[in-house]
Amino acid sequence: MKIAISIGHGRNASGGYDSGAVGGGYHEFKLAKEIGKYAGEALAVYDCDVDIINYNGEAYLTDRINYINKGGYDLALEIHLNANGGTGSEVYYKHGNTAGKKLAAAISKSIADNLGIKNRGAKIKLSGNVDYFGFVRSVKCQSLLVETVFIDTASDRNKVVTAAGQKKCGQAIASAIANYYGLKKLAASPSLVTSIGAGSTVKITGKCYATGQTIPVWVKARNHTVKSVNANGKVLLKEINSYVWADDLQLVKSAKKGIVVGSTVTIKSGSVYGGLSTARGKAIPKEQLAPKKHKVTKIQTNNGVREALLGDILSWVAVSSLTEV
Numbered sequence: 530m531k532i533a534i535s536i537g538h539g540r541n542a543s544g545g546y547d548s549g550a551v552g553g554g555y556h557e558f559k560l561a562k563e564i565g566k567y568a569g570e571a572l573a574v575y576d577c578d579v580d581i582i583n584y585n586g587e588a589y590l591t592d593r594i595n596y597i598n599k600g601g602y603d604l605a606l607e608i609h610l611n612a613n614g615g616t617g618s619e620v621y622y623k624h625g626n627t628a629g630k631k632l633a634a635a636i637s638k639s640i641a642d643n644l645g646i647k648n649r650g651a652k653i654k655l656s657g658n659v660d661y662f663g664f665v666r667s668v669k670c671q672s673l674l675v676e677t678v679f680i681d682t683a684s685d686r687n688k689v690v691t692a693a694g695q696k697k698c699g700q701a702i703a704s705a706i707a708n709y710y711g712l713k714k715l716a717a718s719p720s721l722v723t724s725i726g727a728g729s730t731v732k733i734t735g736k737c738y739a740t741g742q743t744i745p746v747w748v749k750a751r752n753h754t755v756k757s758v759n760a761n762g763k764v765l766l767k768e769i770n771s772y773v774w775a776d777d778l779q780l781v782k783s784a785k786k787g788i789v790v791g792s793t794v795t796i797k798s799g800s801v802y803g804g805l806s807t808a809r810g811k812a813i814p815k816e817q818l819a820p821k822k823h824k825v826t827k828i829q830t831n832n833g834v835r836e837a838l839l840g841d842i843l844s845w846v847a848v849s850s851l852t853e854v
């Protein structure tokens with residue numbers, strides 16, 4: 530599963546800095562980014578992909594929403610601190626969304642229990658008959674807005690002004706998500722490292738790149754694809770185009786063996802039908818293309834081309850037009 534942790538505030542509509550609410554001299558954005566970072570770190574030990582969005586205040590709300598909507602996420606949460614007097618944690622969900630309500634309640638309770646504050650629980654906020662918060666309303670996947678604690682109530686704020694408190698809060702959010710979705714912890718077996726090869730999915734467990742530079746937490750929070758492994762143990766990671774020592778990696782998934790019967794695939798855009806019927810060479814309609822998933826039920830060579838039969842649409846498509854998912 531793919532999770533986006535968005536940090537609330539940081540950038541306003543005109544491109545300037547938006548601190549969010551302020552309490553005791555602390556900025557909402559700056560506390561939220563630390564909490565979000567630790568939530569991402571804590572989720573990274575589970576079998577999921579986590580991206581931290583707006584960590585450096587680089588994205589305005591609509592940018593964050595657009596990014597998430599294009600990113601194929603299953604869950605997006607935005608980290609905030611509450612204001613205007615009050616105490617406790619609360620989490621907003623899409624009104625009418627039962628699953629969202631349940632997860633929101635679990636996250637709110639986990640924060641409250643772990644920080645020792647009041648649990649205000651799962652909440653909705655409406656403007657007319659739509660959700661008030663843009664993040665909750667316009668993010669298409671399951672989306673939650675997490676109001677961790679009140680920044681302008683000292684007893685609440687003091688729970689998250691230290692790194693230890695921020696970590697506790699982040700871990701509380703992560704454990705509620707992991708429990709809710711039944712995410713499996715990754716086996717941290719160093720012997721698995723030997724099976725890292727091109728195409729493997731890995732997580733970084735070490736602190737530094739092969740160059741000695743420190744790896745930022747948000748890079749560590751996500752999965753990476755191995756581009757190549759060289760003889761002295763340096764591994765090139767595709768998405769970040771950087772070398773990391775093999776000893777500093779943990780295998781998440783071995784390299785795929787290619788498309789076989791039983792594989793789940795998507796069809797690349799611009800693909801045409803194969804097979805031997807009159808449909809051969811005709812464009813595959815858009816609604817059947819990625820991200821729609823298909824199952825391969827047969828593979829054979831038609832007219833000299835290796836093709837897969839996609840059982841759900843009973844159509845042959847060249848294997849080279851498919852992407853394994």
Ligand SMILES: [Zn+2]
Nearest residue numbers: 537549609610
């Ligand atoms: Zn806020």
